[in-house]
Amino acid sequence: MDRTLSLEFARVVEAAALRSGRLLGRGQKDAADGLAVDAMRQAFDSVRISGTVVIGEGEIDEAPMLYIGEHVGAGGPEVDIAVDPIEGTNLIAKGQNGAIAVMAIAEKGGLLHAPDMYMEKLCVGPRGAGAIDITKSLTENIKNVAAKMERSVEEITLVMLDRERHQGLMKEAREVGARIMLISDGDVNPAMECCIEGSGVHMVVGTGGAPEGVLAAAALKCVGGDMQARLKPETDEEIRRCHEMGITDVNQVLTLDDLVRTDDVIFAATAITRGNLLNPIQYFPGGARTHTIVMRSKTGTVRFLDTVHMDDKLKSLKAK
Ligand code: VTB
Ligand code: MG
Ligand code: MG
Incomplete structure (x- = not known):
């Protein structure tokens, strides 16, 4: 896997966190999950991989998106993907610490296809x-x-x-x-x-x-x-x-x-609420700040991305 993919994967988890974090403490765990799934799915569209979801939101008949077996990405190296757009929906619903948007990407066959048990x-x-x-x-x-x-x-x-x-x-x-x-x-x-x-x-x-x-x-x-x-x-x-x-x-x-049966795996997570390692999302008028970790097994590099997202600029870019 190309190392520049790390940044692309950071964008994917950031998107899931940013969209769902708006529902902090609102008691709507399914709605928050839906927003995160949607955002993550959409973010994958511009990533140059041919990804297969091996751990996702459920079987094809129970999950509309990011279901097990779904192909994501814009085309590129074949990889297996494990996602949890919100790990801790209850935590978001209640406004509690420890919720993250998370995923792992590995070369094909690299991740145990663990069923939901x-x-x-x-x-x-x-x-x-x-x-x-x-x-x-x-x-x-x-x-x-x-x-x-x-x-x-x-x-x-x-x-x-x-x-x-x-x-x-x-x-x-x-x-x-x-x-x-x-x-x-x-x-x-x-x-x-x-x-x-x-x-x-x-x-x-x-x-x-x-x-x-x-x-x-x-x-x-x-x-x-x-x-x-x-x-x-x-x-x-x-x-x-x-x-x-x-x-x-x-x-x-x-x-x-x-x-994890490979030495080529990338892990990315963005905090939605506060953790012991990552700061929570902070929303401000016109944007938000996120804290993300990206780790790559090949080199052992750990990156912390402290990112400011400007909604207004992003919106006007998309409109053009
Ligand atoms: C576990 C845990 C998850 O849900 O799956 C838990 O690994 C469900 O456990 O991190 P119970 O059946 O005991 O409630 C999470 O906490 C959140 O997905
Ligand atoms: Mg989840
Ligand atoms: Mg979970």
Whole structure:
């Protein structure tokens, strides 16, 4: 993938964030999602790729746009694309922190085609890489990551979704003495935050969406972070889908290289609401300012784009 595509992908996530961020706190999660999908889809039209959506808004019969299998882009190198135009629609609807517009692009076949089911995840940044083992207890993992990062366990901050199913993990993490941030939604954002030293986020643990797991893996892959995961099919249909993907043993541990099977991946995200790494969108009369991260695995380059968008100028350009 051409490195200049990075900037094009930044524009795509910016567009999704900018359009949907207007609905902050308005209680309209579906409307916000619709705006983001629309904006992202439109932004792809001018990007010189032949992209196939492998992780998107749903199957062809349930999503009008950015459905799995949809082709996007203006033509160019063949790539696979994973998108989540809004990761955390509830967060936008309620005006809460942690909502992002996010996507990952990889060479064809590079991303696990994770169906919409649950996935158990364990993520760490580059300094904790090699110290995780999802088959071990969380207690052991926290201790091993702390040792690898040359920190005390009390200096490890982990993030998990605030869910009943995580009571056991919460108890373990509290007993071992780690710091915990419980979030109501959006587990890609903290995985992305693990990638960057200074974000204050060191681990992400627990069960969330499998599609989100692949997006998280793409981010971690870019910087040399680490992740292990296990699919959690709950119905026969979901088990069948695992088999279809070539996963015969559903308890199989998926490593970072199973989730992202290429060294050529780009990850891009724009914050809609505030995160530990990215500033929220700020709207002002006549425009807005966005904060975006773009990471590229080939070089390990991480770019932060702090961008001012002038609506009036853009509108008059389009009218010409
Ligand atoms: C998970 C998580 C996502 O939705 O999919 C969650 O990975 C849904 O989990 O980041 P529940 O079924 O427990 O509500 C998100 O939080 C947002 O898409
Ligand atoms: Mg979404
Ligand atoms: Mg999501």
